[in-house]
Amino acid sequence: MLSIRATLPLTMLLLSGCVVGPDHQTPEIQLPGKFAEAGKTSNGDISTVAWWNAFNDSRLNGYVSTGLTQNLTVLQAIERINQAQSNITVAGAGSLPSLTSTFRHQTQGSGGSLPSTNDNVTNT
Numbered sequence: 001m002l003s004i005r006a007t008l009p010l011t012m013l014l015l016s017g018c019v020v021g022p023d024h025q026t027p028e029i030q031l032p033g034k035f036a037e038a039g040k041t042s043n044g045d046i047s048t049v050a051w052w053n054a055f056n057d058s059r060l061n062g063y064v065s066t067g068l069t070q071n072l073t074v075l076q077a078i079e080r081i082n083q084a085q086s087n088i089t090v091a092g093a094g095s096l097p098s099l100t101s102t103f104r105h106q107t108q109g110s111g112g113s114l115p116s117t118n119d120n121v122t123n124t
Contacts (some may be wrong), residue, residue, distance in 0.1 A: 052064045072080070 052060050
């Protein structure tokens with residue numbers, strides 16, 4: 001690590017390169033009154049022109065035609081993203097903790113009559 005004795009002079013030297021003299025004046029730039037390209041007309045809509053045919057490359061033509069036929073709308077692309085996110089959630093569901101529970105209720109009875117309490121009592 002550089003010491004302060006070495007860092008301070010180096011910093012001052014670098015900052016002195018940014019100083020401009022006291023009599024500095026910004027130069028004026030002369031711009032033309034009219035640009036050479038101003039009068040030209042547009043070439044039309046580039047999306048309707050088959051510009052890739054100018055390269056005479058069958059592979060490029062195949063790529064462009066595949067891209068144009070398989071091009072998705074914005075809504076279709078959003079739905080594919082949502083579907084992929086759902087698939088990721090389902091795939092990772094096995095690593096999440098699970099909770100299982102069982103509830104049971106059981107009653108048991110007989111259909112017979114209850115014994116009477118008079119059997120134990122003796123009459124005198």
